Amino acid sequence: MTMKYPEAIDYLYSRLPMFTRDGATAFKKDLTNTLALCSALGNPHNHFKSVHIAGTNGKGSTSHMLAAILQVAGYRTGLYTSPHLIDFRERIRVDGRMIPKRAVSHFVASNQPLIESIQPSFFEVTVAMAYSYFEKQEVDIAIVETGLGGRLDSTNIIMPLLSVITNIGYDHTNMLGNTLQEIATEKAGIIKPGIPVVIGEWQLEVSGIFERIAAENRSKLVYASQWWEVESAGKDADYQYLAATRRNAVSGNSYALDLKGSYQAKNLPAVLCAVEELRTMGFTIKDGHIRQALAQVLPLTGLMGRWQTLSSEPLVICDTGHNADGWREVLANISATPHHALHMVIGVMRDKDLAMMLPLLPRDARYYFCQVAMPRALPAQELQASATSFGLEGTAFTNVDEALRAAKQHAGVDDLIFIGGSTFIVGELLAGFTH
Known part of the structure; x- marks a missing residue:
């Protein structure tokens, strides 16, 4: 065959x-x-x-x-x-x-x-x-x-x-x-x-x-x-x-x-x-x-998605870190990266412990919640609702491309846009960058 x-x-x-x-x-x-x-x-x-x-x-x-x-x-x-x-x-x-x-x-x-x-x-x-x-x-x-x-x-x-x-x-x-x-x-x-x-x-x-x-x-x-x-x-x-x-x-x-x-x-x-x-x-x-x-x-x-810089002015970086320890490392990198305002494009899977993850995220960032098209993905609206209860403010989008476009519209040249929260969010993002 x-x-x-x-x-x-x-x-x-x-x-x-x-x-x-x-x-x-x-x-x-x-x-x-x-x-x-x-x-x-x-x-x-x-x-x-x-x-x-x-x-x-x-x-x-x-x-x-x-x-x-x-x-x-x-x-x-x-x-x-x-x-x-x-x-x-x-x-x-x-x-x-x-x-x-x-x-x-x-x-x-x-x-x-x-x-x-x-x-x-x-x-x-x-x-x-x-x-x-x-x-x-x-x-x-x-x-x-x-x-x-x-x-x-x-x-x-x-x-x-x-x-x-x-x-x-x-x-x-x-x-x-x-x-x-x-x-x-x-x-x-x-x-x-x-x-x-x-x-x-x-x-x-x-x-x-x-x-x-x-x-x-x-x-x-x-x-x-x-x-x-x-x-x-x-x-x-x-x-x-x-x-x-x-x-x-x-x-x-x-x-x-x-x-x-x-x-x-x-x-x-x-x-x-x-x-x-x-x-x-x-x-x-x-x-x-x-x-x-x-x-x-x-x-x-051919490794991709590990604190990977995608563009500058504004600086756009993605990372596949997706659990509590991974987020701690990501946030340490964000803190060490010079920037004015922070824009966070994030999506997660349903099986992630939001109560452990969300308190780690900075409240002074602007959030763009999104999801990938798979059953395991947590709907962006649900992520937004949970994040709001932890003092994280932002908007829900149907996919990572829409979320990134919105982030770029709001970001200044000295700002940092970070994309992550899930390997699959990063994968969908990179697929868009390579095609």
Whole structure:
């Protein structure tokens, strides 16, 4: 059977349960379907090396930075991330290049009977497609980002060389648990017997959980934040500069990052520790490779939506941060960005905890509430009503384009327009900018 790319994408989107569209009902709480799919495909995940990355915030940036470093070091590198912002193929890359359309359509067409028999979710099929593609492309190593959680995440059938968990915060509590300890237990599910694990941030509330599970698995555990101290060394139009000093070292290294969000200072220690672990396994990664890669993560891996500047006069910036911790980092970046008045174009999903998020937002900003066209999206009018109860004043719009147009009409040349609150708001925005 042959199938054109638009048909394949339509099949994936319309035929399969999809978390980004349907929410918790599409989340399969076991690995049965993924294991069955991959078994029928010859277990492709057993035929390439990998690094597995989980965490509440920063796992996408960490994945892209690590992939960029391995690419510059000369390794054929697979990268699996989710969700995508504009193009489905963003999820599956080799050396920064998206999976070809013909590879997507061929996979769907040739495996449609298998998919129909197993009845997997959209994410389960996407994981199987990525693993199959990485095997066919004979990658030297694949960086695999979890979708949601860790223990029961579809990606968690791999036996990686290294596990990385960036941090733990409140997000998807309806599926992962209502306490940091419950969420940490789910994320720690990617820790495998005898496989070293790097934890990006030491957090008092959850450190005992990681230490217990690592000990049970006899896995070496490293807290990156205890090994590396990273400080801002300034920024310019093209880069932010970070100074990283290893514990007990007399001097450190300076890195220019084309990822400009200040929160990358929290992600960098995990990246550096991951590189150190890979070096002990025989990977040749020089300090020059790291510097070169971090200065060009965006062109190397195609990362978008992380404190991304879209235009100036007025300054327009978007960011995919969407939970309480993500918002704290976004607001720190806003505070550090010179501007006169602040205009906030925001939309959220129904499953977000507004009572935790809205009190964080500045009351002196002008708000433009919007939504994307998917069932999970919270209607803009409902978001506006909730925001008003927290003293946030603004207007509701049917989509992000209308909201941004209104913000631009009201903004002066020295103002800042920020767009965010949801990965999907940013995705819809960027799709408009690229077409």
